[in-house]
Amino acid sequence: MIIAITCVIAIVVLVFVLGVRPKDLPEPEPVSPFLHLDERKAAIYENLRDLQFEYRVGKLSDNDYQLTKKDLQKELAAVLAEVDKVRLTLQAGRPTAAPAAKVKTPAPPVSDNYTCPHCSATFEKELKFCGECGKPMKAVRA
Numbered sequence: 001m002i003i004a005i006t007c008v009i010a011i012v013v014l015v016f017v018l019g020v021r022p023k024d025l026p027e028p029e030p031v032s033p034f035l036h037l038d039e040r041k042a043a044i045y046e047n048l049r050d051l052q053f054e055y056r057v058g059k060l061s062d063n064d065y066q067l068t069k070k071d072l073q074k075e076l077a078a079v080l081a082e083v084d085k086v087r088l089t090l091q092a093g094r095p096t097a098a099p100a101a102k103v104k105t106p107a108p109p110v111s112d113n114y115t116c117p118h119c120s121a122t123f124e125k126e127l128k129f130c131g132e133c134g135k136p137m138k139a140v141r142a
C-alpha cells in the first residue's frame with residue numbers, strides 16, 4: 001500500500017515537472033506593447049485608405065484631403081516612433097536578462113577537470129599524457 005502511494009506521488013511529481021517546464025520556457029511576455037501599437041497603426045492606415053477613397057469619389061475638397069492626410073501621417077509617424085522606442089527598450093533589456101540564464105548553466109564543469117599535475121596545462125578532454133610536458137596525466141584522476 002505504501003509502495004503504491006509512493007509510486008503515485010512520484011508519478012504526479014514527474015508529470016508536474018515535465019508538464020510545467022515546456023510551458024514556462026518559451027513565453028516571456030513581450031507581445032503586448034507591440035500589439036497595442038500595431039492596432040493603432042492599422043487604424044491609421046485604414047483611415048488613410050478611407051480618406052483616399054472619399055477624395056477620389058469627390059466627397060472631399062482638395063484642401064480638406066491634404067489637411068486630413070497630413071494629420072494622419074503625423075499620427076502615423078508618432079506611432080512608428082513609439083514602436084521604435086519600445087523595440088529599443090526591449091532590446092536593451094534582453095541581453096542582460098534572457099541569454100545570461102542560458103549561458104551560466106553549461107559553463108562551470110569544463111576547464112578544471114583535465115589539468116596536468118606537472119605543468120598545470122589544461123585540456124578540453126582527458127589525455128593519457130600531457131600535450132604540453134609529455135608526462136602521464138592519469139595520476140591526478142586516480
Ligand SMILES: [Zn+2]
Nearest residue numbers: 116119130133
Ligand atoms: Zn604537463
